[in-house]
Amino acid sequence: MLTEREYTAAAEQFLDMVYRIALNWFKVPADAEDAAQNVMLRLWRTDTAFQGEEHLRRWLARVTVNECKRISCHPWRSRTVSLECCGEPVFDGQEQRELYQAVMDLPGKYRVPLYLYYYEGYAVDEVGEIMGLNPSTVQTRLARGRAKLKTMLTEE
């Protein structure tokens, strides 16, 4: 069980990661925030003894993916209440806005692997472990996601 100080440090360090994974899953900021809330509540309540920062980070990534699946699979069982004031991200330039839109327009099965691989820096087998996919599936989704993104950005 984390101490209060450990929990606060973990929340400050990893909340954005948890939120971004959920946002890539749901696309809707409100749903992503609901999932992120649930994940952080689990972190607060977990008995897991973390073997260092990387262990905690991967635990959070895996629990976030599992929480997104749980909410998605049976949405009528969603138990969260949306927070107010969570709009779309705001970007500095038109190019970034277009890139964000292109990323969010990708099929859902590509968005989270792309985020875990390119932003969080996980290896293919690590992405597979987090998402419950075998590495070849992850490789395929990364390749197809990259190709689709390139096509969408070229066509604009």
Next chain:
Amino acid sequence: MKKEYKELFDQVHASPALRTEVLTMKERHTRRRRVPGAALIAALLVAALAGTALAAGAMGLVHADFMDLGLLTNGEHKEGLLARGEVEPRTLSERALERVTGKEDTWIFDSLEEAEDFLGLEIADNGVLDQMEAIPSTACRSNSAETITGGCLVDVTADPLGGQWVPRTLRIFNAYMGEHGAFFQSAEVKAAHPNRWLEEDDPALAMPTPDGGLEVEDYVTPRGLEVKIVKNSYTHLGGVPGDYCSYDAFFVLNNTFFDLYTSVGQGEQFYFKDAELALAEMKTILDGYQ
């Protein structure tokens, strides 16, 4: 593109409201080891049949047993209730058997009637539900962020046997909008197949005890259908305090394990605002099964 992608998500942050909510969570949530969470596990578990029947009159085809549910998918250890139905395998149509081509799949139909016709099964005959508006159900394909929507969704599991995929279970979901709220019907069958030799586990649903407690009511309809109505109560959901509950009515009819479900709370995502009204309407629907 990798550089642009990273720079893009460098600018994506959780909102200040979420940050505040998360950082103050420790002040609002006490902790103790093995505290039941608010997660509801809507997946099948293989039941260890040891356990104590909950209510007098637990004889019959549906059981509700309190037990140690073991390790859940999120790694937490939970106690709670296992609702289980004793059913015999049911024979599917040839075209349904031919459509099974993998370990798991979700089939989409426009309506329960279309699903019944395709599967070669009669699932439910309910004059009360027939008068209600059918509304779409949503689910996701396994290991995917894709959601699918249809009038009736059928989750199929299968095993490889003798060089072909042999269906094991089918779970049929559909939903209805009543006068004051929505109900969801899950109907699970075990598939009979000439090649099947594996022992079948009964369909079951595990419900970890929520923070507000769990109650079971034995209800018998005027037509003699025995039902276990389970009420899950929550004092907090998603970190927000309030009065929330859900009702699951479990019963067996035509060798099918049913879960009729609704939820109660003040947010828009709940289907009733009043628990007594939800329970009353649920019993009206239960009375309609034949």
